[in-house]
Amino acid sequence: MKDATAIVGIGQTPFAKRLPESEKALACRAILRALDDAGIDPSEVDGFASYTMEETDEVEVAKSIGAGDVTFFSKVGYGGGGSCATVAHLATAVATGQATVGVAWRSRKRGSGGRPWRNTTVQLPTPAQWTRPFGLLRPADEIGMLTRRYMHEYGATRDHLFNVALACRNRANQNPAAMMYERPLTREMYMTSRWISEPLCLFDNCLETDGALACVVVSADRARDCRSRPVYVHSAAQGLPAQHHGMVNYWTEDPLRGPAWTAAQQLWKHADLCPQDVDVAQIYDAFTALVPLSLEGYGFCGRGEGAAFTEGGALEIGGRLPLNTSGGGLSEAYVHGFNLITEGVRQLRGTSTAQVPNAATCLVTAGEGVPTSALLLRS
Amino acid sequence: MTTAPTGPPETGLLLPEPDDDGAPFWSYASAGELRVQTCSDCGRRRFPPRPCCPRCRSFEAEWQRMSGRGRIWSYVVAHPPLLPGYAEAALYNVLVVELADDPAIRLVGNLVAAPDAPLGSAAAGKLRIGAPVRAVFRQVGDGERLMAVPRWVLERP
Ligand SMILES: [Zn+2]
Numbered sequence: 001m002k003d004a005t006a007i008v009g010i011g012q013t014p015f016a017k018r019l020p021e022s023e024k025a026l027a028c029r030a031i032l033r034a035l036d037d038a039g040i041d042p043s044e045v046d047g048f049a050s051y052t053m054e055e056t057d058e059v060e061v062a063k064s065i066g067a068g069d070v071t072f073f074s075k076v077g078y079g080g081g082g083s084c085a086t087v088a089h090l091a092t093a094v095a096t097g098q099a100t101v102g103v104a105w106r107s108r109k110r111g112s113g114g115r116p117w118r119n120t121t122v123q124l125p126t127p128a129q130w131t132r133p134f135g136l137l138r139p140a141d142e143i144g145m146l147t148r149r150y151m152h153e154y155g156a157t158r159d160h161l162f163n164v165a166l167a168c169r170n171r172a173n174q175n176p177a178a179m180m181y182e183r184p185l186t187r188e189m190y191m192t193s194r195w196i197s198e199p200l201c202l203f204d205n206c207l208e209t210d211g212a213l214a215c216v217v218v219s220a221d222r223a224r225d226c227r228s229r230p231v232y233v234h235s236a237a238q239g240l241p242a243q244h245h246g247m248v249n250y251w252t253e254d255p256l257r258g259p260a261w262t263a264a265q266q267l268w269k270h271a272d273l274c275p276q277d278v279d280v281a282q283i284y285d286a287f288t289a290l291v292p293l294s295l296e297g298y299g300f301c302g303r304g305e306g307a308a309f310t311e312g313g314a315l316e317i318g319g320r321l322p323l324n325t326s327g328g329g330l331s332e333a334y335v336h337g338f339n340l341i342t343e344g345v346r347q348l349r350g351t352s353t354a355q356v357p358n359a360a361t362c363l364v365t366a367g368e369g370v371p372t373s374a375l376l377l378r379s
Numbered sequence: 380m381t382t383a384p385t386g387p388p389e390t391g392l393l394l395p396e397p398d399d400d401g402a403p404f405w406s407y408a409s410a411g412e413l414r415v416q417t418c419s420d421c422g423r424r425r426f427p428p429r430p431c432c433p434r435c436r437s438f439e440a441e442w443q444r445m446s447g448r449g450r451i452w453s454y455v456v457a458h459p460p461l462l463p464g465y466a467e468a469a470l471y472n473v474l475v476v477e478l479a480d481d482p483a484i485r486l487v488g489n490l491v492a493a494p495d496a497p498l499g500s501a502a503a504g505k506l507r508i509g510a511p512v513r514a515v516f517r518q519v520g521d522g523e524r525l526m527a528v529p530r531w532v533l534e535r536p
Contacts, residue, residue, distance in 0.1 A: 115460075117462075118462065120393060120462065127427055128396065129395040129396050129397055129398065129401050129405075130395075130401070130427055130486070130487055131487045132393050133392060133393050133394060133395045133519065133528055134473050134487050134488055134489050134528070135392070135457055135461070135465045135468070135471055135473050135489065135498060136455075136457075136473045136487055137457070137461060137462055137465060138461075141455050141457055141473060144455040145453050145454070145455050145473070145475055146453070148453045148454060148455060148508070149452065149453035149475075149508070152453070152508045194458065195456070195458040196458055197455045197456070197457050197458065198455055198456040198458070199455070200455075243433065245427075248487070250452070250453075250475045250485045250487065251426055251427060251484075251485055253483060
């Protein structure tokens with residue numbers, strides 16, 4: 001698997017609170033742009049991967065873009081936990097000959113289309129019967145519970161969470177495509193903003209976005225002939241830890257040791273690189289608190305040190321680990337983490353709006369707190 | 380020991396949607412008993428309930444009665460936007476409580492000022508990780524179904 005495949009095309013639509021087109025039209029636009037970026041004709045596409053929460057399907061997308069005969073298609077569960085796994089599944093399929101040109105995509109009208117937690121009828125009895133009657137209704141409540149415990153155990157503060165929000169916002173302020181491009185954030189704004197679920201405030205929560213993104217995966221051999229500079233899938237992993245319970249991971253022995261730890265073990269085991277070699281990271285940020293938890297899980301610091309890691313500008317350009325350089329889910333767009341993958345590609349092509357000089361390796365992670373996935377990309 | 384729920388049912392909240400594994404928990408709750416699924420073969424307690432024991436893989440289980448005492452493991456205070464019913468109760472707290480009988484068993488619930496006091500009745504200043512609490516039961520209803528859910532009051536109010 002190591003370096004056997006590469007991402008050779010990326011594409012996206014605008015990001016906004018409301019876009020007029022359907023999710024299907026947005027998906028097609030993002031996919032066709034990604035294929036054009038790669039210089040590959042849509043009729044050559046024979047593999048697809050997306051999220052189980054994706055509402056446009058392979059049948060509709062394939063016939064709309066004029067794909068050829070499709071021989072591999074896969075969907076990954078657990079919301080934002082599946083983002084990197086879509087690329088991982090394509091990489092596996094291409095490396096084993098199940099497909100030659102794979103497309104991964106996510107199209108979502110989360111900005112204008114309503115909040116999933118408001119739907120009270122489509123809820124799994126497990127684990128919702130143990131949480132929702134008590135008013136633990138939203139992802140912010142579920143992660144807020146773990147955040148409070150994390151702060152209690154390790155002395156993490158709201159300033160640490162602010163460091164995450166600020167780094168993302170600063171990068172968004174450099175990225176004209178970001179929803180928060182012209183909206184700077186100050187510590188005072190953060191500290192006086194309204195609560196959503198204490199200890200999480202408005203700026204600890206990701207954006208609500210309409211938009212779509214896609215990328216194209218081919219073999220390393222094929223990648224050399226593509227229009228754009230290839231970005232190699234050096235290592236890829238999924239993670240579902242023993243006795244894990246999803247976002248409400250309160251029933252495992254150690255709720256703060258999340259799926260990141262499992263994915264990380266697999267990711268590094270198959271890599272020639274270690275955390276110290278990572279030049280830039282795109283870490284899933286539906287909530288600020290997921291970043292310190294992920295920094296620990298992926299081995300950038302020790303257990304309980306993730307909050308302190310964010311101090312002294314560590315996550316800014318020029319810091320120890322520049323983070324979410326397009327603005328991430330907190331400040332560019334929240335499309336279940338797919339924009340973290342495309343930004344990882346831009347960094348390794350040298351075309352980011354907040355370019356880390358000479359970036360050669362990038363870690364991209366999917367949602368922590370749910371069965372997750374991760375990619376280690378290199379140029 | 381906990382006691383059977385008293386007072387009129389609280390309305391407007393989501394009722395539990397029990398699955399096959401969880402149904403006994405809610406039946407016992409209606410009788411004012413806090414019981415946890417326990418492996419009949421190796422004695423390991425497990426929550427949420429499931430068909431077989433993750434330690435010894437036995438499908439035989441019983442429901443052990445807990446003392447109802449515990450400690451606050453973590454909590455949030457929910458602010459709008461929220462579902463109707465909850466928006467009216469906001470600001471309200473949600474707890475995770477670890478049971479004194481088995482700290483590995485944790486339950487989501489709410490701290491209330493008294494057994495018959497509504498969601499959101501506990502003062503925010505009373506919330507503290509580690510605070511000892513005990514289970515009480517409150518009836519909740521939606522006009523068609525009547526159930527009881529465990530809630531929590533401070534041992535030392
Ligand atoms: Zn057993």
